[in-house]
Amino acid sequence: TKSTRPQRLLKAVQKHSTRGDPQSVISAIDHFCRHREWAMNVGDEKGSILDSVVSELNPEKVLELGTYCGYSTVRIARLLPPGARLITLEFNADYAAIARQVIAWAGLEDKVQLVEGASGDWIPRMKEHFGIETFDFVFLDHWKDRYLPDTKLMEDCGLLRKGTVLLADNVICPGVPDYLEYVRNSLSYKSCYFKSHLEYTKAEDGLEKSVFLG
Ligand SMILES: Cc1ccc(Cc2cc(O)c(O)c(C(=O)NC/C=C/[C@H]3O[C@@H](n4cnc5c(N)ncnc54)[C@H](O)[C@@H]3O)c2)cc1
């Protein structure tokens, strides 16, 4: 039977990158998406902005919503200090299976916990199941109509603390108008927009960085 795009992306990683070398995995995926098949990874341009936000923050506890093939998981985890942990949620079993192999190939499985399930089910269980008090950094890149409800759910579950940084992908394309309106107008957030482009294209897109003020 015909392979899927994530399966072909994984093959490209295994063929064109070095096991245990996260940067080569990132470059292999970007090359595949630019020259073979576009895929909805945050990409190299927005990825550099993601890198700078993570490097500046040096987070211990990270949550990623929407793993897909694990590209941004690898980008974030490669920058985390020893002992830091990234929990990434993915409810599509096929994507989760590919992402696990990409993360393992990059040699980052010790820093990453991929949880197969829906954000709405797992956010309320973070404390009792993973012993998480609060997150230092959250990367939102899942279905766009879930950004706002999941942000409110994280607030309600006490998972955000003064200074927690939320970074949201695709705030222009596909766009997340309800989420943007919320974080830009709420007194509980200090928000700013990083203008960029939709991965591997010339279309405008960007990341919204929102600091929770408590
Ligand atoms: C019009 C238009 C269409 C597409 C684009 C291009 C474009 C560019 C982008 O960077 C994009 O991120 C997207 C995009 O749609 N991303 C959605 C990403 C979902 C992944 O997350 C998973 N997931 C979704 N909801 C949940 C959930 N609750 N709990 C756990 N996992 C979830 C899914 O299983 C997928 O693994 C699209 C641009 C413009």
Ligand SMILES: [Mg+2]
């Ligand atoms: Mg995205």
